[in-house]
Amino acid sequence: MDTKINRHRGQGDFPEKSSMKKFLPSHTHPNRLDSSETGQLKFAQKALSCGENDMESESSGVRRLEIIIFGTLTLFGLYLISLYNYLLMHSIGEAFIVIIAFGIFIVTWNSRKLMDNHYPLFIGLSYLFIAIVEMMHTLTCRGMGIFNRYDADLPAQLWITARYMQSFSLLIAPLFLDRRIRLNLFFGAYASATCLILLSIFLWDVFPSCLIQGVTLTPFRKISEYIICLIFLGSIVFLYQKRKEFETDVYRLLIGSIVLSIAAELAFTFDISEHGFSNLVGHYFTIISFYLIYKAMIETSLQRPYGLLFRKLKKSETSLRSIFKVAPTGIGVARDRLIQEVNEQFCKITGYSRDELVGQTARILYPTDEDYELVGKVKYRQVEEKGIGTVETRFKRKDGAIINVLLSSTPLDPTDLSVGVTFTALDITERKQAEEALRKSEVLMQRIFEASPFGICLIGKDRRIKWYNKTLTRMFGYSSGEVYGANARMLHPNDEEFKRIEEAISSLGSGKKAHDIETSCVRRDGSVFDCHIRYALINPESEESDVLAIAEDVTERKKAEEEKIRLEKELRRAQKMEAIGTLAGGIAHDFNNILAAIIGISELAQMETPEGSLLHTHLGQVLAAGLRARDLVKQILAFSRQNSEQLIPMSIHPVVKEGLKLLRSSLPTTIKINRYIKKGPELILGDPTQIHQILMNLCTNAEHAMREKGGTLDVKLERVDIDEAMAALHQHLQPGPYMRLEVSDTGKGIDPEVKDRIFDPYFTTKESWEGTGLGLAVVQGIVQTHGGAIIVESEVGKGTTFGVYFPIIEGEKEGVQEQEKVERALPTGNERILFIDDEEMLVEVGKGILEQLGYDVTVRTSSLEALELFKAKSGYFDLVITDMSMPNMTGEHLSRELMKIRPGTPIILCTGFSHVISKEKARAIGIRSFAMKPLISKDLAQTVRRVLDEKR
Structure with a gap:
């Protein structure tokens, strides 16, 4: 290895020639290897393919941090396992050690022929026998159930044996930096020594004891631990003397491994229990020590030399390719x-x-x-x-x-x-x-055309079809034989449409590359469909060019577009109605305050005048006009959905009968009324006043339609069961039982052009003085509030029928009684009432009505002033009546503040909108009831008396 492990200080990425040779057997050449050596190179190359990237990434701090985190988590996991079962932790830790030791042997053994320096091979072979002893140590631990006749001294003897073998191996290994191992001699010596030690432990029982009664360390064990530490220190001294033979990082890994081994042995000297903390720490140090020797021997000491070898081979191959390349x-x-x-x-x-x-x-x-x-x-x-x-x-x-x-x-x-x-x-x-390329291109284009979702064909100058795809035949319903050679005229329903196609094709050329047209096409069965076709010339430069036609069936798309337009119209209509409703609601609210003053003052004035006097009569007329205006405001509020009365279980039959009685006197004698009312136990969830309003509006419209010539008004009330087929025809109906109120007339009917607009607010076919255009809009709003539906059937000259459907409810029959209107004297009292409204006139009206009833009334036009008064005299007032909409502080906010001052204070909230606050929320903030504007003395008297009586 040029006398150094993994040292390569040459130019670039390649070692010097003399250094390179030391990685190979003396009889080999980088470009000529025999079969066995080639196999070893392939093994090394496979290791390198994984190792080079790892070495590059490990050089970064991120890789090291990952290793630290993973190692920490592993050790922590072993600690958690030890808390559950110490034997399980011990077995897993020892398994790590055995696997790493065997791994060192396997890789160094397979790479032995490529080594000039046998230091790694000596370490690998030594750790093979260490792994065998470590495995025996693991299997003999108490609780494993394998060597049951031995006590805890057996695994301790095996452990100390493995440590002696490890320390001596690391001490001797530096000698092989410049020597080669004689494998037969090495294997014989190590195998013999290992067998003798195992026999002395298992068979001859001459190996010194290491544990007494499975708990106390023997002197031999303690002395051995210190001797092993000294041997490890000696190996560190040898490594230090040979440090120039190692790469810096390899040297550090080896020193770190030995130091951790020393730390492990020292930890075991403090071991007073085989399950103690020092025992656990000792295993931690041992695992890390083995991992570091693995890093030094495998990932560094072997992979880097292989990297140099294969880079040299690659350089040779690159040189050869560069010669060939020219x-x-x-x-x-x-x-x-x-x-x-x-x-x-x-x-x-x-x-x-x-x-x-x-x-x-x-x-x-x-x-x-x-x-x-x-x-x-x-x-x-x-x-x-x-x-x-x-x-x-x-x-x-x-x-x-x-x-x-x-x-x-x-x-x-x-x-x-x-x-x-x-x-x-x-x-x-x-x-x-x-x-061949052209042929493949043609095949490819054919496949593309056949897979296209569009019908494609090629039309010649004579307008005959020369080529087509299968989609076209499916689209038009023809077989292949019927299309080829046929005139393109057969694809269009008439000459006029085909003339448009001719004009589109003729427009091509002169710079225009394509022409799109939407036309009608005809299938073989005669059905006509909408089609979008794009025409383009195959060869624009030629006057005899064929024409490419791409057709798409757009029937469904056009239907979707028409449906989109229809939905957009409905949306605009809904938005318009919502805007008008909001406007109408705002106007009605302001108008309500004016009416409140008119009606209230009229009632007060009428109370002060003798009955039968002319003034009393005139005031009564003013009051009646005010009440009619109030009813009109209710219609506006109902239309704008700002006056949603509470719906109750009710029978609709009495309401219809009473409405027809009132109606009879208002209709001319030229109109005949026929009643068909089937009385039964059915109940609906509704509001009697609104049901009455529906009947009056529909019958009034019928009377207007028959005013000129007279006719017959039929009113029918019956139970019907809507099935799924009927429900599918009307989107607002669901299958189930309904009460159907049907109003039919024999008038002039409704023009189909205006039929879709009859429910629009303010739309009317009458003269301006005859109607407001709100009647049917209000009816529709009420019906929808009741969860029902309204269906109109009309024929010009024959009449119109309105069918109103109310869903029937079940299980609500008990406790439902018809409400009888009983005239009685207004209830009075003498309690003290605080009345609050920001309208001066409404304050006077409220005060006057309540004082007429005998109450002691204090009024305020400011919610803030009322709050201050209540704070000063919180126990004085028996009842508080407040307006909802007031500046600075609303009635709802004021109620909360009053409840803070005196919880349980009864409060009545005056408002023109019953849905502004729910009953549950109202009860939570102290509101016991609502008084609807405009205030009527009878309603106010009954509400006040009821709330005061509930207080008691």
């Missing part, structure tokens, strides 16, 4: 028709790589045995006779192509043909290769 023809070297070397040009000709050819018989290049044998006879006879042989033959490329080559050969040594020949190969089939 030749314009394929060149190679063969011996006994085995290919020894080829140049890049030869590889290009044959399609093989150099690695695929070198070492192979020349038979690999020939398509048949006959070609191979013929060249062998003719060429070699010419070489023997003339010194050169030339023959035209065929080669089979790697890709299977057969090529024609001119092959010439000449001997390396004219006096000895067994040395080998050089040969040249000239490819003479360029034209044939071009033809």
Whole structure:
């Protein structure tokens, strides 16, 4: 090794020649190795292929950190295992040691013929016997169940034996830096010594004891541990004296391994228990020590020399290839028709790589045995006779192509043909290769066309189909025989469409390379479909050029586009309705406050005037107008979804009957009403007032449709069961039982052009003074709120039928009673009430109504002022009534603050929107009830009395 292990200080990546030779047996050459040596080189090369990258990565801090982390985790894992089962930890640790020791032996043994320096081989052979003793030590431990008749002294004796062998081996190993091992003598000596020691332990029982009663270390054991440490120190001294013979990192690894071995032995001297902590630490040091010797012997001391060797071989090969590379023809070297070397040009000709050819018989290049044998006879006879042989033959490329080559050969040594020949190969089939490439291209294009999802065809100047793919025949429903040679006219439904195609084709040329057109096509069965076709000239420079047509069936795509347009229209309509609803809700809210003042003051004034007086009558009319305006506001709020009343289980039959009674007096005598009401136990989840509103709106529209000529109004109420087929026709219906309210008239019907718009808000066909355009929009909103659906059927001149479907609920029959309206006197009281609203007029109205009912009322127009008052007199007020929407502090916020001051304070929230806050949330912040604006004395009186009574 040039007297040093792994030292290479030469130029570049290659050692000097004298150093290089020491890696090889004396009778070998880097380019000529016998079969056994080649096998060893392959083994070393395989190790190198993994080792070179590892060595490069280990030089970095990242690799070292990974090793440290992995090692730490491994040791920690052994510690955790020891807590569970110390024997299991011991067995795993010893298994690591045995595996590493055997690994050192295997690699050094297989690389022995490449070593000039036998230091690594001595270490490897020594560790083979150390591994055997270590394995015996592991198997004899108590609890393994193998050597049950022996006590704990047996594994201790084997352990101390292995340590003596390890220390003496490391002490002696430096002697073989400049000596060679006599393998027979070494194996005999080590095997004999190992057998004698094992016999003295197992059979003769003369080996000194190391443990007394399996617990206490004997003097021999303790003294041995110290002797072993001294031997290890001696090996360190020897290594230090020979340090120049080692690479720095190799030297450090060896020193580190020995130091850790010393530390392990010292740890075992403190061992008072075979399961003690010092025992565990000693095993840790031993494992790491073996790992470091592995690093020194395997990854460094062997891989780096192999790296130098193979880089030298690679340099030689590169030089040879560079010589061959300058030749314009394929060149190679063969011996006994085995290919020894080829140049890049030869590889290009044959399609093989150099690695695929070198070492192979020349038979690999020939398509048949006959070609191979013929060249062998003719060429070699010419070489023997003339010194050169030339023959035209065929080669089979790697890709299977057969090529024609001119092959010439000449001997390396004219006096000895067994040395080998050089040969040249000239490819003479360029034209044939071009033809083959063209054929492959045509096959490839054919496959692409056949796999295309588009119908493709070639149309001649006479408009006849000259070529087509299978997709085209499937698209149009023809067989192959029917399409070829047929006129392209048959693919179109009429002459007009085909004329458009002719115009599209005629427009090609003059710089226009392609033309796209959407047209109608016809299948063989006569069905017409939408098709997108692109036309392009095959040869734009020729007036007789064929035309390439690529057709795509776009029927489904056009349907999808139409559906997209329809959905976009529906979305815009929904957005418009939402915007209008938001606007309407805002207007209605502000209008509610105005109505609250009008209705409230009218009620107060009417209370102050005698019944029967003219003023009392006029005030009643004002109040009635205000109530009608209130109902209109409710319609607007219902449309804008800002007045969602609570739905309750109810029977719809009484509501419809009562509505028809009221309706009869308002309809002209020219309109006849027919009732078909099937009374039953069915219940729906609904709001009686809104159901009544639906009936009134539908019947009013029917009356308008029959106003001129009269007619018949049919109102039908019945149970129906919607099946899946019916539900599929109407997206808002689900299969199940429904109550259907059907209102039919014999009026003029609805024009189909406006039928889709009848539910749009503010859309009406009436005069401006006859309607607002909100009726059907409100109806639709209520129906959807009830989880139902509305279906319209109309025929111009015959009439219209509206069918309203309400889903029936089950299990809610008990406790459902029809609500009877009983007129009674307004409840009164004398409790103290704090009334808060930011509207001055509404404060006066509320105060007036409540004082008329006998209550002691304190009012505030500021929520902040009301809060301060309540803080000062928290126990004074029995009830608080507050508006929801107020500046600075909302009614909801105020309620929270009042509850903090006096929990349990009853609060009534005034609002025009019942859905602003849920009942659960309202109860949590102290709100006991809602008072809907505009305030009506009867409703307010009942709400106040109910809340106050609940308090008690």
